[in-house]
Amino acid sequence: MAHEWKCTGLRWSSDGPVLVWDGGRRSALPWGKRVAFAVHEGGVRRCVGARGNGCPVRADVSRRSTGARCEECARLDRAHSVAADTIADDPRPYRVYLAWFGPGMVKVGITAVERGSARLLEQGAVCFSWLGTGPLMAARRTEELLRAALKVPDRIPYAEKRAVRSALPTGEEERAVEVRELHARALGLPAWPESLQLAECRVVDHVTVFGLDRAPVAFGEVVELAPGGAVSGELVAAAGPDLHLAVEGRGVVVLDTRLMAGWELVPSDVPGGRLTFPVREFRSEQEGLF
Template identity: 75%
Template sequence: MAQAWRCSGLRWSADGGPALVWDGGRRSALTWGKRVAFGVAPAAEGGVRRCAGARGHVCPSAAVVPGRSTGARCEECARLDRAHSVAADTLAGDPRPYRVYLAWFGPGMTKAGITAVERGPARLLEQGAVCFSWLGTGPLMAARRTEELLRAALGVPDRIPYVRKRAVRALLPRGEEERAAELARLHAQAVALDGWPESLEREPFRPVDHVRVFGLGSLPPAVGEVSELVAGGAVSGELVAAAGPDLHLATAAGVVVLDTRLLTGWPLLPVQGRELSVPVRKYGAVEDAVVQEGLF
């Protein structure tokens, strides 16, 4: 049996683009047109998905986790990971400065969020934000209070499901100004609100567009998305776009979206063919996804 590799996820850098990261730190840079191909080890040869651990620590029980889980963690490791995240509000003493942002993923899909200043735009790339603008900078708790103010006053959520983001990527407005129009309106409303913490410095509207970074300019509509990996299954296709954790792969059946979070925890092997032998959720329409039974 060939050496199996374990993927720890897709990482973005503002200047280097997307790359798959493997246990041990090795990176596989991803460029448009590159063939992405791998197989999952058969069950008889160790093809089992195991917990990815938390915060750089190996799962003590090497627990088996479901194929459809995007977190790839057992309950205990998921609890540990959550307890040390900014989203859990357990890091109130974090001295680092934070930024509040508005991110746009498509018509009617804008969210508010926060990220550490030192991370730059990495958080927005990881989420697949088509365009975004900073709103303000300040201490963590001031940024958190502002995020909550925006959600209540503007009706913008702090999360948007990936299935909704994927559904509109091939149908985005062509012009940058048109893509930024909804952000501009919400940004103006946001900075005019009363109740901003005094320690948070407001920032002007400067939209950043990621369509070229993600390769979405001429993206064909996807016919479906991989719903899970399975022991003995394989994925192969040419990379035509990437956004957030998603790879858009051109296969014999059309463009299929692979959420790279589904790779974590599986032992993966190189393959030579052009096979797509994992369950795929077929899109019945742009707005909706219909579960397909069996293989695509």
């Protein structure tokens, strides 16, 4: 019987995307690499637990859940998350950023200074700029100021991000326009926290890092993994948790690697391209989003 692997997620290193597996094993993902795996017949998706601890009841979880956690483990994980605003005494300095994912899609967020731009890569930000640096609570107040005064969201659904990826402006300056404009408006707001050190606008573009400058347009996205299903394709791009795989005879499909968590996966040794997991095709011109 083939050895089973459990994926714990996609990480971004200085060399590009890396799949991480139970036990700390890592699989580098250079462009052109073949990504091929299957879920054996009778496979069940189990909760991945919380904060490094396994789920005590090994609960079944939905095939379409990107968190791969049962309700109790999701609550425990959220309770220790900076993003959930439940930690107030973190002494580390934080940065506030503006991230752009496509036309009309700019969000505000915060990340620990020590993480560099990893958070932006993990979110699939097409481009971004820092807005300021300071203590956690000052960063939080700045984030809330932008939400209230400029109606800037702090979350954008991944489905919306990936659906517009194929229609991004081709020039870096075009992609930077909305970030530059919002940055200028933000700096003009009153009531900035005194302890936040403002940063000048310097837009960093990730299109080449993600491989989106040369990848063919994707036709759709995998919506779930299923027992007996498989995928085999060549990696042509990656953004955030998403792998863009060129499947022979089908075209490019987007696989959210968060859907892999909780499954016991086996290598797929079928030659050539293969895709038997359920797929949702992107609507033409994103008609369903706007």
